[in-house]
Amino acid sequence: MGIDGYIVEVETDIGNGIPGFEIVGLADVAVKESKERVKAAIRNSSFDFPVRRITVNLAPASKKKEGSSFDLPIALGILSATGQVDTREIEKYLFIGELSLDGKLKPVNGILPVAVCAMQQGVENLILPCDNAGEAAVVKGLNVLPARDLEEVVAHLNGWKRIERYTVDVDKLFENSINHDVDFSDVKGQESVKRALEVAASGGHNCLMIGSPGSGKTMLARRLATILPSLTFEEALEITKIHSIAGTLPPNTSLITTRPFRSPHHTISEAGLIGGGRYPKPGEISLAHYGVLFLDELPEFGKQTLEVLRQPLEDGMVTITRFNTTLTYPAKAMLICAANPCKCGYYLDPSRQCTCTPRQIQQYLGRLSGPLLDRIDMHIEVASVKFGELESNIASESSPVIRERVNRTRKIQLERYKGLGIYSNSQLQPSMIKKFCKLDKSGRELLEDAFEKLGLSARAHSRILKVSRTIADMEESEDIKAHHVAEAIHYRSLDRKLWFG
Amino acid sequence: MFEKLKYWIWMSSVPGMGAKKKYDLVNHFGDPVNIWNSSKRELMDVPFLTEENVNALLDRNKRSETMGIMDALYRNGIKAITIKDPEYPDCLRNIYDPPIVLYYKGRLEIRQLSIAVVGSRRATYYGKSVAERISAELAAYGINVVSGMARGIDSSAHRGALKGGGRTIGVMGCGLDIVYPPENKELAERITESGALVSEYVPGTAPLPANFPARNRIISGISQGVLVVEAGEKSGSLITVGYALEQGREVFAVPGNINSISSAGTNRLIKEGARLVTSAEDILEEFNLIDNLNQKKEGERVKTVQKSIFSALDEKERMIAECLLEGPMHIDLLVRQCKMEMQSLNTTLVMMELKGLVEMLPGKHYRLRI
Numbered sequence: 001m002g003i004d005g006y007i008v009e010v011e012t013d014i015g016n017g018i019p020g021f022e023i024v025g026l027a028d029v030a031v032k033e034s035k036e037r038v039k040a041a042i043r044n045s046s047f048d049f050p051v052r053r054i055t056v057n058l059a060p061a062s063k064k065k066e067g068s069s070f071d072l073p074i075a076l077g078i079l080s081a082t083g084q085v086d087t088r089e090i091e092k093y094l095f096i097g098e099l100s101l102d103g104k105l106k107p108v109n110g111i112l113p114v115a116v117c118a119m120q121q122g123v124e125n126l127i128l129p130c131d132n133a134g135e136a137a138v139v140k141g142l143n144v145l146p147a148r149d150l151e152e153v154v155a156h157l158n159g160w161k162r163i164e165r166y167t168v169d170v171d172k173l174f175e176n177s178i179n180h181d182v183d184f185s186d187v188k189g190q191e192s193v194k195r196a197l198e199v200a201a202s203g204g205h206n207c208l209m210i211g212s213p214g215s216g217k218t219m220l221a222r223r224l225a226t227i228l229p230s231l232t233f234e235e236a237l238e239i240t241k242i243h244s245i246a247g248t249l250p251p252n253t254s255l256i257t258t259r260p261f262r263s264p265h266h267t268i269s270e271a272g273l274i275g276g277g278r279y280p281k282p283g284e285i286s287l288a289h290y291g292v293l294f295l296d297e298l299p300e301f302g303k304q305t306l307e308v309l310r311q312p313l314e315d316g317m318v319t320i321t322r323f324n325t326t327l328t329y330p331a332k333a334m335l336i337c338a339a340n341p342c343k344c345g346y347y348l349d350p351s352r353q354c355t356c357t358p359r360q361i362q363q364y365l366g367r368l369s370g371p372l373l374d375r376i377d378m379h380i381e382v383a384s385v386k387f388g389e390l391e392s393n394i395a396s397e398s399s400p401v402i403r404e405r406v407n408r409t410r411k412i413q414l415e416r417y418k419g420l421g422i423y424s425n426s427q428l429q430p431s432m433i434k435k436f437c438k439l440d441k442s443g444r445e446l447l448e449d450a451f452e453k454l455g456l457s458a459r460a461h462s463r464i465l466k467v468s469r470t471i472a473d474m475e476e477s478e479d480i481k482a483h484h485v486a487e488a489i490h491y492r493s494l495d496r497k498l499w500f501g
Numbered sequence: 502m503f504e505k506l507k508y509w510i511w512m513s514s515v516p517g518m519g520a521k522k523k524y525d526l527v528n529h530f531g532d533p534v535n536i537w538n539s540s541k542r543e544l545m546d547v548p549f550l551t552e553e554n555v556n557a558l559l560d561r562n563k564r565s566e567t568m569g570i571m572d573a574l575y576r577n578g579i580k581a582i583t584i585k586d587p588e589y590p591d592c593l594r595n596i597y598d599p600p601i602v603l604y605y606k607g608r609l610e611i612r613q614l615s616i617a618v619v620g621s622r623r624a625t626y627y628g629k630s631v632a633e634r635i636s637a638e639l640a641a642y643g644i645n646v647v648s649g650m651a652r653g654i655d656s657s658a659h660r661g662a663l664k665g666g667g668r669t670i671g672v673m674g675c676g677l678d679i680v681y682p683p684e685n686k687e688l689a690e691r692i693t694e695s696g697a698l699v700s701e702y703v704p705g706t707a708p709l710p711a712n713f714p715a716r717n718r719i720i721s722g723i724s725q726g727v728l729v730v731e732a733g734e735k736s737g738s739l740i741t742v743g744y745a746l747e748q749g750r751e752v753f754a755v756p757g758n759i760n761s762i763s764s765a766g767t768n769r770l771i772k773e774g775a776r777l778v779t780s781a782e783d784i785l786e787e788f789n790l791i792d793n794l795n796q797k798k799e800g801e802r803v804k805t806v807q808k809s810i811f812s813a814l815d816e817k818e819r820m821i822a823e824c825l826l827e828g829p830m831h832i833d834l835l836v837r838q839c840k841m842e843m844q845s846l847n848t849t850l851v852m853m854e855l856k857g858l859v860e861m862l863p864g865k866h867y868r869l870r871i
């Protein structure tokens with residue numbers, strides 16, 4: 001459940017009595033509707049639909065079945081019970097797919113979890129709709145046999161015409177994925193923001209970007225996903241599973257090999273954000289799993305909406321209770337928020353006119369304080385790049401170059417936190433901070449000085465320590481030195497008196 | 502002398518009378534001591550005094566408070582100067598309604614040209630940076646910068662003048678024992694080190710809104726010209742312009758974006774004949790000073806500033822400070838001009854902030870604090 005698949009056995013009984021067609025075994029409405037589709041598909045594929053009493057049982061009966069993916073196995077059940085299909089090898093097969101009335105196979109959501117499960121349970125062959133083949137074929141050790149329609153499936157089983165096995169080259173998929181369609185070098189200027197985002201990526205730190213409309217916050221956030229460490233096969237599989245279930249897998253995609261970037265609008269519902277609903281689906285935070293969840297115009301999001309994000313962000317997963325089942329979806333996303341500096345948006349923009357009073361400015365960002373802001377390690381101020389600079393051709397680093405450095409820094413963290421259940425500095429718990437973020441004397445003095453002179457608020461303390469750990473790691477320095485702390489202080493501008501008075 | 506001052510202070514603290522009436526009254530009797538000693542009948546004979554005025558003048562309680570005021574002056578390091586003192590600023594003495602007593606902290610001798618730099622309290626970044634820059638330039642030319650210590654343009658003008666290494670005078674609308682607005686405490690202290698804070702109000706007078714328009718006539722009164730940097734259509738700084746014109750002072754204005762409501766007032770002033778100003782030289786020219794004060798001064802200033810603080814800086818800090826001499830700068834521009842790595846610039850800036858050498862403004866602009 002959640003993002004893991006399970007195998008359902010389809011039992012068919014053809015008996016005497018009043019002709020009829022019954023599906024039992026905790027099936028939902030969509031499953032029951034398959035009766036009509038199966039009947040038509042069998043007839044229109046020039047097979048016989050028996051005029052007898054048909055009972056189909058979906059086992060185990062204790063689990064709820066949803067959707068249209070049982071059409072194919074039910075049709076095959078009827079055909080084998082009436083002797084129209086050779087059943088000698090049928091135990092080695094798993095079938096999935098929706099039938100249209102003319103017998104064509106239509107793609108379904110959630111193929112990848114099913115394929116993974118089939119492989120784990122020792123199933124040899126998976127027959128599925130053509131459009132789902134790429135997705136299933138990334139699972140090693142499983143024969144993926146794509147079919148266009150019911151006739152092709154029957155022809156294969158009866159040995160009339162074998163379906164050819166579908167394969168993909170996973171290594172090649174990864175190679176191609178190195179080329180994102182966006183790149184850090186697209187961003188002109190913004191040197192300080194780029195550095196800040198590299199720090200964020202290196203330690204997995206959640207950020208808040210503050211800047212006027214059009215200053216490039218969305219553009220920058222989108223590119224953050226391109227400098228996060230490269231995905232492993234297991235991570236890619238997990239991401240793809242989620243998108244497979246949610247039906248958000250782009251067509252003809254076998255495996256998602258780039259980190260997702262999700263940017264839900266502020267009008268999104270709670271269920272849309274964290275998952276759930278009548279037919280439970282992963283929410284945006286799970287769709288952003290191992291990638292970036294970008295909340296643009298953060299102050300516009302409802303307080304309640306943001307509140308429900310808190311626990312998933314903490315746990316790295318979402319738990320949804322529905323009827324008497326519990327679903328969990330993974331949700332290890334990096335959170336990037338963006339906000340205008342004030343109501344009118346132009347407080348930081350030297351070339352425009354801010355019409356807000358000092359009190360309004362404080363109130364606006366003041367709304368952000370509280371639980372979600374506590375999950376944010378870094379504050380990044382984004383200024384609009386001047387018109388002339390957008391034209392300039394100063395070369396800047398490309399995403400792969402930056403990602404290479406990020407990979408290196410992350411590796412240091414993976415080593416350090418082996419066996420502790422965390423993988424990056426951003427996840428350090430208070431007790432661990434004491435152990436892993438020790439400052440030398442000059443660092444300690446600097447931090448004390450900063451708290452006093454810059455008026456930093458107390459909540460800044462542990463965030464500064466975590467971020468300075470990352471900055472030290474970027475220099476491959478085991479000790480956290482004064483200059484690492486100094487830079488980390490840079491990224492807490494909202495904690496200063498300057499902003500919140 | 503001390504005895505005599507008491508009567509002046511008493512006179513300046515009497516409520517219910519404007520500056521003009523007090524000025525006329527002092528002239529009528531020759532000296533406040535004579536007013537103090539007048540009978541009710543003698544006071545009633547003065548044609549411009551109302552019965553309430555006379556009662557206020559005879560009020561024993563008010564009279565007995567005077568020693569307390571003098572005590573407060575002493576405790577707060579506030580000095581008082583009367584209109585009869587030779588050190589009383591001449592230009593102020595000659596306005597229609599000069600204060601009979603001027604209270605001040607710091608050093609008041611005003612011998613050089615004084616220019617008032619004023620504008621909105623709700624100023625934009627543009628306004629504040631221009632106010633600071635032009636005030637710094639004026640100060641570097643040895644000109645006294647006068648303003649009202651308010652938020653926004655006024656504060657920037659004072660800061661700029663200090664940065665330019667010059668003197669500045671802040672005219673307050675409350676007693677000098679009160680710092681208003683409160684966040685200007687440090688600025689107030691720095692102003693009195695070389696220049697002065699000035700007020701016509703006795704200690705203990707609150708910053709009442711009614712005091713500010715009257716305060717503005719002193720700002721223009723002790724200046725030869727008034728520069729309005731940024732003002733909306735209804736800005737209080739336009740009141741100062743009104744006084745300036747009445748007192749025969751020059752009026753200057755900085756142009757703004759024609760779409761900006763914050764510059765509507767200044768743009769209109771220009772349309773109505775105020776001189777358009779884009780740098781301190783435009784003002785010097787108006788006073789025919791451009792030849793006497795040639796550009797050498799600017800160079801000298803930079804050198805003295807450099808000598809005093811730059812010697813204590815390391816190489817990176819010096820590079821940053823040099824860039825910031827031209828005015829506040831965004832961090833991205835700094836990194837290009839200093840040709841430093843971003844991380845090392847980040848680090849150095851925080852270190853400099855902690856040493857009090859630079860200040861971070863919202864939006865990652867940095868400003869030199871000298």
Ligand SMILES: Nc1ncnc2c1ncn2[C@@H]1O[C@H](COP(=O)(O)OP(=O)(O)OP(=O)(O)O)[C@@H](O)[C@H]1O
Binds near residue numbers: 213296
């Ligand atoms: N530094 C930059 N380099 C190149 N292009 C830029 C830069 N900054 C902004 N742009 C351009 O301006 C457009 C607007 O940027 P973007 O939509 O990211 O702004 P934003 O800050 O997210 O605005 P909003 O407040 O609407 O979210 C971008 O699509 C991009 O074309």
Ligand SMILES: [Zn+2]
Binds near residue numbers: 342346356
């Ligand atoms: Zn605004």
